[in-house]
Amino acid sequence: MDKKTCWIVIFLSLAVNVVMLQWTVEAYFGLEYERVYLFTSIACLSVLAALAAFFRWRNLEYKEKK
């Protein structure tokens, strides 16, 4: 994964998490708990993807300087 892909993954993850938070709140107040769990799972996966992309980017970015 190159640096550009890392940027794309991180910003996609940010967009997904904004939407997931909104949908989770809606589902929670609608007492649709199955959907709450689903959206939380997607958000957590998205967080993991963002962190993986970030660590990969950090590796590439700081290796260049050395």
Add this chain to the structure above:
Amino acid sequence: MDNKKKLARNKYETNDDMINLIDNLNRDDDVKYNRRAFLKTAVGASVTLGLATLPFSIKAMMNTAGEDDKRIAIAKLSEISKGQSLNFNYPTDEDPAILVHTKDGKFVAYNNKCTHLQCPVFYEKEQDVLLCPCHKGYFDVKSGHPLAGPPQRELPRIELEIVDDTIYAVGRKVRHG
């Protein structure tokens, strides 16, 4: 000027204090470090937003104990004439609700906490709508769906059953239609 041609004390990354004072004016570094900080902030925001969904799931797990489908008597038919409403609580004492005898002669009931900011919703006989006076939110009395104003979600509908002369609440649907 090229870095190599500069005097030693003026060279980039020199230890000279007076040069270090203006280190942050180096445009290339400035752009590079801002870009890094920007990406780190984006990652932080994404992680924060993602993890902010977790408390809702935890709260949902704690709330799953069956609460609906209780059967309680609300009122006698004779107590509520056409165009009138009556407040009661369903399914728990913390959930205020409103029973409406509409102009058409039908009985409908909803939890009457406005889905915008939880203000109480009242029946407006003249317009035949449910009105939240806090921010002028209007709900359709027949379906409980928002008609105008800030509310986006429908009011939870309480299912009714009429046996003999008594109106019973027998269940609740939070999302409907």
